[in-house]
Amino acid sequence: MGLRERKKLATRQALQSAAVHLVLERGLDSVTVDDIAAAANVSTRTFFNYFASKDDALIGDGPLLYSDDARQMFADGGPTGDLLEDLKVLLLSPVTDNDDPEPLFDRVHMLKRIVQKEPQLGPRVMASFAAAETALAGAVAARLGDDPENDIRPQIVAAIGTTAMRYSMRRVKCRGGADTAADAADLRHEFDQVFDVLKATFTATSREL
Template identity: 45%
Template sequence: MTEDRREEERMGLRERKKMATRRALREAAVRLALEHGLENVTVEDVAADVGVSTRTFFNYFGTKEEALLGELPGTLDEEATREFAAGGPTGDFTDDLIGLLIAFLLDTEDLPRQREEMRLRKLLMDREPQLVPGVLARFHDMEQVVARAIAERTGEPPESDRPQLAAVTAMAVMRHTMRQLRYSEGEDAARIRARVRTAFRVLGEVYAPR
């Protein structure tokens, strides 16, 4: 094994450990908040539950609320966004947009775990409604990223109606589809893509001229 290969494996292991620590902190924050109430949980409590220092917590999250809100929505992959804006990867607008949003919103490698995270997060939002504006703000920011990518692809100003409405409805379709998913072992990326495509078709039929 070459030294370069060893370094790649070491980097891969470090990244996996960082992802595991981030997930553990996020899960601990949600669990403790559900058990004790948001106001009764501190950053120190979350760090201690995971067995790391407070400094380590702040390496991953800026605030307790940031840890609680988790990764939904996260950040669109820059390379995938550029590819979409340039007209790819397939050239079909809807298929390309669906692919971009699925990669952004769903962990297709571990759907059952994501379903449980979403269930707990919804329970947390119901119990701690003061967190809801933060979630809505994140989705609004994400809609604007999507709108800019659509505008670049279509050659329209980002603030114009078409990219704005396309982004808003696309995110709404994704949220609706995510709520409907069974997250079973048979629910793979291809089936999810088909579900989203069907949802877009239904939406088009609803607003189609008669």
């Protein structure tokens, strides 16, 4: 990522992390947007450049959010030219492109605790995955030259990618803190397994046909 993208991503992650920490500490109803902005050392105006509400900051865009640069590389056919491999690279890019993924894994770990503590947020979490899947379908459609709303291919590929992400994140413990490197390694391992199975399955099926 470029420096500007890194700064934007760092600010977004700082706001999300602040929201999660504060809600775990005080409870959802006792945290305001001003509290979150102050904890992240930004202005309330800056907060609203990234999120529409405290719930949006709390849930974010699903556990992992790739950058505009990573999305564009994927849409342009990179980095390898193989669709499944590049899909894996795109979905893992928040970890592999991040110099310090510790805040990201800490937030995922705490978000699991948030949903347990504030179960009314469960539907919002599911909605964030749905929105992420729609956005991913747009990237796939741009790469394949399809219509993201009316063509089946980008929707199916996006559904596979989102399912792979959810499955892998569920299997990773997300210990956070000093174990961030282990979390990142676990996630990459899970992704490698998932996409190896997908490739082997589709290749074998194609040969049978």
